Amino acid sequence: MKIAVSGKGGVGKTTISAYFAKRFAKEGYQVYAVDADPDLSLGTVLGIENSDIANLKPIVDMRDVIAAKSGGGGSFYSLNPDVDDVLDEYAINLGNIKFFKMGAVKQGGSSCYCRENSFLNSLMNSLLLKKNDVVVLDMGAGIEHLTRGTSKGVDAIVVVTEPTVVSVQTAKVVSNLARELEIKSVKFVGNKIRRPEEKEFLLKQLPAADILGCVSYNDHMLDAALGIETTEGSAGFEEEMDQIFQNLVKDVQV
Amino acid sequence: MKIAVSGKGGVGKTTISAYFAKRFAKEGYQVYAVDADPDLSLGTVLGIENSDIANLKPIVDMRDVIAAKSGGGGSFYSLNPDVDDVLDEYAINLGNIKFFKMGAVKQGGSSCYCRENSFLNSLMNSLLLKKNDVVVLDMGAGIEHLTRGTSKGVDAIVVVTEPTVVSVQTAKVVSNLARELEIKSVKFVGNKIRRPEEKEFLLKQLPAADILGCVSYNDHMLDAALGIETTEGSAGFEEEMDQIFQNLVKDVQV
Numbered sequence A, B: 001m002k003i004a005v006s007g008k009g010g011v012g013k014t015t016i017s018a019y020f021a022k023r024f025a026k027e028g029y030q031v032y033a034v035d036a037d038p039d040l041s042l043g044t045v046l047g048i049e050n051s052d053i054a055n056l057k058p059i060v061d062m063r064d065v066i067a068a069k070s071g072g073g074g075s076f077y078s079l080n081p082d083v084d085d086v087l088d089e090y091a092i093n094l095g096n097i098k099f100f101k102m103g104a105v106k107q108g109g110s111s112c113y114c115r116e117n118s119f120l121n122s123l124m125n126s127l128l129l130k131k132n133d134v135v136v137l138d139m140g141a142g143i144e145h146l147t148r149g150t151s152k153g154v155d156a157i158v159v160v161t162e163p164t165v166v167s168v169q170t171a172k173v174v175s176n177l178a179r180e181l182e183i184k185s186v187k188f189v190g191n192k193i194r195r196p197e198e199k200e201f202l203l204k205q206l207p208a209a210d211i212l213g214c215v216s217y218n219d220h221m222l223d224a225a226l227g228i229e230t231t232e233g234s235a236g237f238e239e240e241m242d243q244i245f246q247n248l249v250k251d252v253q254v
Helices: A013-026 A050-055 A059-069 A086-090 A114-126 A165-180 A196-205 A219-225 A234-252 B013-026 B050-055 B059-069 B086-090 B114-126 B165-180 B196-205 B219-225 B234-252
Strands: A002-006 A030-036 A092-094 A097-101 A133-139 A156-161 A185-193 A211-216 B002-006 B030-036 B092-094 B097-101 B133-139 B156-161 B185-193 B211-216
Touching: A002 A013, A013 A030, A013 A097, A013 A133, A013 A156, A013 A185, A013 A234, A030 A114, A059 A086, A059 A114, A086 A097, A114 A133, A156 A165, A156 A234, A165 A185, A165 A196, A185 A196, A185 A234, A196 A211, A211 A234, B002 B013, B013 B030, B013 B097, B013 B133, B013 B156, B013 B185, B013 B234, B030 B114, B059 B086, B059 B114, B086 B097, B114 B133, B156 B165, B156 B234, B165 B185, B165 B196, B185 B196, B185 B234, B196 B211, B211 B234
Parallel strands: A002 A133, A002 A156, A030 A097, A030 A133, A156 A185, A185 A211, B002 B133, B002 B156, B030 B097, B030 B133, B156 B185, B185 B211
Antiparallel strands: A092 A097, B092 B097
């Protein structure tokens, strides 16, 4: 199954993506976790050292290798990770998780990330997954990965939203664009809920049946954000995310 | 003066941009406020109706008009808002603020926003400003507007950051890219500060002399985010932002 995590900047896409990657891995799935945001952060949240992320070859560099293997005709062969080790060169292994980055940080004024997005889309579409393989794509903030069509071909898109007017507005635009890309399953996660009226606000704004669940704001996240290791207060987060995970698996039928 | 507001997704770029636009307008400047994020929100925060934003012609549509006026040679004439009314067709007027949007929301899979970014850059560079004119650009989340060079040519970039590891990481990448673009003034604003250790964290991570100031997290913002009108708790925000504004004006010498 291929899942893209999307939403406005700062809503918690990376936190949710990291949870999904770790959780699927814990459940015995082979996980391909991809940081599809040029502004890299999924690796950091998964616990990888910044220097290792910086040294990792980006997915886009695979293009020439795959073109050569495909006979150079520009078309893609189906990439079967079971028999093909080309992916391994571009991955950092964390148990059952293989971590990838879409692109590297470039020089100011040098170029856009269109080539990276386009190649990632082709790669995703040529990847042969087994029943127990899951791809988790942590998308860039906002809507451009959708207008670019990067996430075309995923089975599900999880749109994360805070309980704010502008964040919900983006969530709605993302969900419309996802439907235009014919993504079958478009689901929502409410994040950083501080007050009961915030949950009510989300329930009024979004179709209740498509909300996988809500995550409360908590100090555990604040400490984690400051780089302080703590387990205090994480029980609530784990419980809420467990429910969201169960609903995701049920809804999109992994 | 041309100011771009940048930073990781969700750090509060739009809130800070809207404050700057309104504040400069209040001080008697003519403000050109540009939403340079395809995931539009500056207009909403400035209080413009969604339908009016949706109906507004995006800046990128100016391209053909300007090309025709320039004699069609592909090069730009210097756009002088004093004698030239081409801008007015693309603006929503709010007192001393003229609001623009870089691009419109597109269809899923239709295209990137490279053309929009490239044209915005040309337009900014061809705009003749008077002493009392200020451009405030609310950039898209992350780093792509810098690798694309959209913000090349601004006088100052204000990098907004939350007190989190990943947000500060982005702020540093943004500031390096801004220097590669030879932007003279690169300043930071700490936002959503909840605890004293968070402010300390920022002071440890970023050069103190380049921090314009810090903004506390407050319930006023939460209510505003839910679309609830309130002035309660806004005094602290106004005070902190006033200090930041004073420092900005002093530092970049409007």
